[in-house]
Amino acid sequence: MSRKPKPTIRQIEARLDEMTQSVNQYIGMLIGELDKHNTLILKMLQREGLIDEKECPKCEGIIRTPLLDGLEDNGDCPYCGYVFDDEQTTLEDYDFSTNGTLSDYAPEEE
Numbered sequence: 060m061s062r063k064p065k066p067t068i069r070q071i072e073a074r075l076d077e078m079t080q081s082v083n084q085y086i087g088m089l090i091g092e093l094d095k096h097n098t099l100i101l102k103m104l105q106r107e108g109l110i111d112e113k114e115c116p117k118c119e120g121i122i123r124t125p126l127l128d129g130l131e132d133n134g135d136c137p138y139c140g141y142v143f144d145d146e147q148t149t150l151e152d153y154d155f156s157t158n159g160t161l162s163d164y165a166p167e168e169e
């Protein structure tokens with residue numbers, strides 16, 4: 060019976076380089092696929108009007124939140140941690156009966 064000779068350090072290093080290259084190639088491919096899927100999902104949600112986009116006032120990052128049941132907006136910027144104010148007044152929330160009408164806020168005509 061013949062035994063395989065032990066590989067030299069140089070052979071082990073060469074094999075390791077090959078494996079590293081293969082793994083890097085595979086990871087690159089996976090990242091490319093993930094990116095494609097993310098783009099597809101985003102485009103589909105945008106088409107259905109199911110994406111809320113807002114810009115972070117601190118870092119100017121664009122925060123996209125899917126408007127889907129079970130997915131809560133955690134309320135802070137994922138890039139810099141800026142905490143958005145939940146009590147922010149929207150136009151719909153604004154009480155015009157006590158604060159005047161919208162036309163009161165229109166710029167004056169000359």
Ligand SMILES: [Zn+2]
Nearest residue numbers: 115118136139
């Ligand atoms: Zn931010």
